[in-house]
Amino acid sequence: MLTPKDTSRPTPRGKNPGRNREHNRRVVLDLMRRHGRTGRLEIARLCQLTPQSVTNILDELIGEGLIRAAGRRSAAGRGQPPLDYEINPDGAFTIGMELAVTRMTAVVVDLAGQIRRQSSVDVADMSPGAALPRIETLVRELSTDQQGRLMGIGVVMPGPFEIEGFSSVGPTTLPGWAGLDAAAELTARLGAPVVVENDANAVAIGETLLGDHLHLSQFGVIYFGTGIGLGVISSGALMRGAYGNAGEIGHVVAAPGGRPCPCGQNGCLERYASTHALRESLLAAGRSGDLAELDTAHPDADPVLSAWLDEAAAHLGPVISILENVLDPQTIVLAGGLAPDWLDAIISRLRLGTSVSRRSDRTLPRVMRGQSGVFAAAIGAAALPMHDAITPRLELSEVSPPRTEPTEPPR
Missing domain, CATH: 3.30.420.40 (ATPase, nucleotide binding domain)
Known part of the structure; x- marks a missing residue:
């Protein structure tokens, strides 16, 4: 876990105006995920938000089950020591899947980045007609008995995507997937938001979140x-x-x-x-x-x-x-x-x-x-919906409308 003194990757800054509330939430979650157990005033200082803004965000995140109180630090002087907060691993989870030429692998990752379940099966036919029903079954099995809400599902497939001469030739590509909107098809079938990415990009995201x-x-x-x-x-x-x-x-x-x-x-x-x-x-x-x-x-x-x-x-x-x-x-x-x-x-x-x-x-x-x-790409896939949900994004800090209520993926 990154410690607060490690500054080689800058901490994203929050925005105090109300219209940037979604960005501020992401900044706080990102900081807590990287720094671990952290206090309110420390969050305010590192994110450059007002203490009141941080208090409001923490209360909201606690209400959604995404973070939790982590106790008080040892007293170093007079008065009651401040209360610390940390990511709640049971607050949410993601599922990551890799569709390779002859194999389907999958993992469940909690909000703290820990692997809860994993599965790997050999698949003789990876065409959409054969693979899509197997994906539905596997997602149902992996979701059973998981705590928290499903943030989303990440799926990785070998690229490149939709490039003439590359996309449908050779032993490294999946047959029958060219021209299919895999993300839309899987979202409709699974009832949860699905992010589709090539394997290398997913693993890169996974290194920033879970590696x-x-x-x-x-x-x-x-x-x-x-x-x-x-x-x-x-x-x-x-x-x-x-x-x-x-x-x-x-x-x-x-x-x-x-x-x-x-x-x-x-x-x-x-x-x-x-x-x-x-x-x-x-x-x-x-x-x-x-x-x-x-x-x-x-x-x-x-x-x-x-x-x-x-x-x-x-x-x-x-x-x-x-x-x-x-x-x-x-x-x-x-x-x-x-x-x-x-x-x-x-x-x-x-x-x-x-x-x-x-x-x-x-x-x-x-x-x-x-x-x-064997699970490297699936772990990267699990990082994709988590990245989309909690990582600060520039466009949210500039133009997003006020956030009125928590959103939750369909189940």
Whole structure:
């Protein structure tokens, strides 16, 4: 949990006029989620709100069950010590789901960011006709016996979305989903707001809310899924691009004239650095392509696995150096469906070139490990509705009308 003295990510400021009340609520919730147990006057100081405004917001949030009183601090002088407040984990929850090519994973995350339930099932047919009923059933099962209200459901799918030549070809895409408004279809079926995002963007949001990089405001997440993608956080916000496809590095040509890609190019990055490329290497060596069997394998003890790691890192390193020059990030985070040891092995093999990130005054490594394992994308998906519900947004601080009553997603 971020402590108040950690100021590398600025605390959003509130607005005192009444028309910015929704923004102020988000600022207070965001602060409490990051700082943990906090007092009223400390919240007012850090958010630059009046104590009375903070009192009103705290009373409202307590009434909705989103925060709770956390007792008083030890007395340091005369008078009664102030009362502290904290996020109420049982106040609300979100569900996150990843729809991969052959697997459906899901998690339930409470308001404090703790995983309450998780599920992973192999799926032979991920077309909408087969997958949508299974999603309905899984959401009902996961929602059973959960405390608090459902804030929303996040669903991640491999991108890019609706791009000619990319969206419906190759082994990293889902069949039959092109042209379908997945968010609208799922919202109607599930009776709760659904946010749909690509896996890399969701994992990047997850790192800012639920991961180990809460204090960072400028970073990129390279996500190893079936393919490979990039999510970018800039000034604490997701960089989505004009059509939601920013960070589509899987089809960046990393080896000109190299292996053919279903997109029509040769030498795309995901043909070398992705779990699909790893599976191809295993099958070519006469091995099983089941990556679950590799969870306990030591990557350096197997010549086939070690060769793939060398190749993946060799093609990924120059791309990371380019990203550093373009984005000037605090760090680049590697995350995804690989085990932690595998991500660490890739990082140790990277040969990064000269870039703007090569500085003597760095406080963080140029590349770090983030969320890993089979549930990494589902955890990121669970962060999406939470991010939409509690993270401060500039437009709310400027033009939103007064908030008259608490809103609650349909059940």
